Amino acid sequence: MIEAGRPATKLKSEALQVLLERGLVHQCTDLETLDRNLAAGPVTAYAGFDATAASLHVGHLMPLMTMRWLQKLGHRPILLLGGGTSRVGDPSFRNEARPLLGDEQIAANISGIRHSVERLIDFRGEDGALLVDNADWLTEFRFLEFLRDFGSQFTVNRMMTFDSVKSRLEAQMPLTVLEFCYMMLQAVDFLELSRRHACTLQIGGSDQWGNIINGVELARKGDGKQLFGLTVPLITTASGAKMGKTAAGAVWLHPEHLSPFGFWQFWRNTADADVPRFLRLFTELPMTEVLRLSELQGAELNEAKKILATQVTAIVHGAEEARNAREQGDRLFAGEEELAAPTHRLDLQHLADGLGLLQLVVHVGFATSTSDAWRLVEGGGVRLNGRVVEDPRRRIAVGDLAAEDQLTLAVGRRRKALVAFD
RNA sequence: GGAGGAGUGCCCGAGUGGCUAAAGGGGACGGACUGUAAAUCCGUUGGCUAAGCCUACGUUGGUUCGAAUCCAACCUCCUCCA
Structure with missing residues (x-):
């Protein structure tokens, strides 16, 4: 295993030097x-990336940042979407099977x-990155053929x-044959990409080590080729929790x-x-700048x-959105609940239909259910236009809208939203 | 194949007929304090347009006025025997 951040004096490639100093290397x-x-x-x-949810989350940024660095330094990334493997479900480090996803869900x-x-x-141009879907080949195999070609390996x-x-x-928990074969499928993906696109390196989270190794070994046995894996x-956050989970x-x-x-x-x-650590891992600021900022007390x-x-x-989200967000943050936390640009938009019709405050809190993502929102109100944690809301049954009325039909909604010290109605 | 034990809320873990939406801890969130930090103290932690109602203690049925708690079958796991 490689110590992250170790001075990379012996390394010749700029790519690995960068990845190491950024702390993006775990095992190779x-x-x-x-x-x-x-x-x-x-x-x-x-x-x-398997299609386990409708969006990627911050945990996926690690391999993505790695790919960005590689691309920036002249290498070619392939991003693989697991249209095929998502139908199986990776059992790695899970104590029970994932619920099976339907085809429509996977596509969405x-x-x-x-x-x-x-x-x-960047997928543009001839030398740009490639986007592939393993359903393209995994769904083509016939069972006996697959067993003979790969099962034997x-x-x-x-x-x-x-x-x-x-x-x-x-733990004697059931591991179905379906799940058990997942690692074979991922190994075949790697082999397939090495054959189709001369891909020689797979990047993944540390939980993917086993799956990656299987691909490396399959290519060595089958094609006599050396492939590489890097995790x-x-x-985890300083408090020890897995990063990226919030209420x-x-x-x-x-x-x-x-x-x-x-x-x-969030950041x-x-x-x-x-x-x-986060500056090194999740930004592309020069290390001198990272170090300077890290010195601040x-x-x-x-x-x-x-x-x-x-x-x-x-x-x-792009430079423009980032600027807006920062401006928002500066204004919203300047003191009063000042307005900047809307974070959420709703149809004005909702007001006529009798929009409840709780529904709004849920809608902007500050609570997972109206019950959750209810409790927040009871705990004195919800503010509408800067004023603490006492009544959970409070409804939003036209009178709550400030200029430009907007209102601010805040939960706690840090979560604030500006909702525009139009 | 036989004998015994276990399955609780996000996680760990009490509970063994009504006082149990379920002790305690962890985590998370809210309040106070702060620097939109940490630590600390207090509170909340199933769902619902909510003084009420509805779903919940592996699954499905049953006993009972009443079940997480008793019974039966099933599923999964553990231990011992063969």
Whole structure:
């Protein structure tokens, strides 16, 4: 295993030097040879995303940032959407099977994921990145053919040794054949991409190590080719929690699931202790700047947090949205609940239909249910236009709208929304 | 194949006929304090246009005025025997 952030004096390739100093490297199958390859010329690398939800979330930023760096440094990324593997479900480090997804759900999720991926990676031009879907080949296999061609290359003995399934086996929890075969499918993906597009490197989260190794081994046995695997670390916050989970759900990358301002807020609220690490991992600021910002102490760190938030938001939602979000943040937290640009839009018709405050709180994503919102109101945590709301049954009326038919809604100290009706 | 044990809310974990929407802890969120941080203290933590109603303690049925708690079958797991 590679220590993240270790001075990369021996490395020849700029790519690995950058990834290491950014803290994006956790494990690698053969760091030295990969380094030579990356130094010798463009390498094609892939990262895959299964269609488990309608949007990617901040956890997916790690492999995506890695791909961005590789692209920036002259290598070619392939982003793989798991249209095929999503029908199976990766059992890695899970103690029970995922609910099986229907084809329609998968198709819908893939389009949401594609949206974010296309923002983060440049697919234009001949040398641009590639976007592929493993349904293209996985659905073509016939069962007996598949078993003969690939089943013969895997042993159950070996497959059972992977940590990703070991705990499930040891806990005697059921692991279906369907799930167990997931690692074969991902291995075949890697082989397929190496054949079709000369892809030699797979990037994934640390939970993907086993799946990646299987691909590397399959290519060696089957095609006599050396492929490489590189995993990014699992990020936890300073308080030890898995990153990106909040009361209102995951921190989504898709603007329909979390507004750019909400996204900006998430990063602005980073704990002090996480700031240096997050700057390295999730921004593309030069290391000198990262180090300078990391030196800041106490309340000065607030400026670093704003820069962090604005940088990440720019990568995910674009520079313009990032600027807006920052401006919003500055204004909304300046003192009063000042208005900037709307974070949410609603049809004016909703007011005529009798829009409840609780519904609005849920709608903007500050509560997961009206009951949840109800409790927030009872706890004195909800403010409408700067005034604490006492009555959970409060309805929104035309009289609540300020200029331009807008109102501000705030939950707690940090979550604020500007809702426009039109 | 046989004998015994277990399955609780986001997680861990009490409860063994009504006082239980379910102790306690963790996490999370809200309030106070602050720097939109941390620590600390207080509160909340199934759903619902909500002084009420509805769903909940593996699943499905049953006993009972009343069940997470008793019974039956089923599913899953654990331990011991073969």
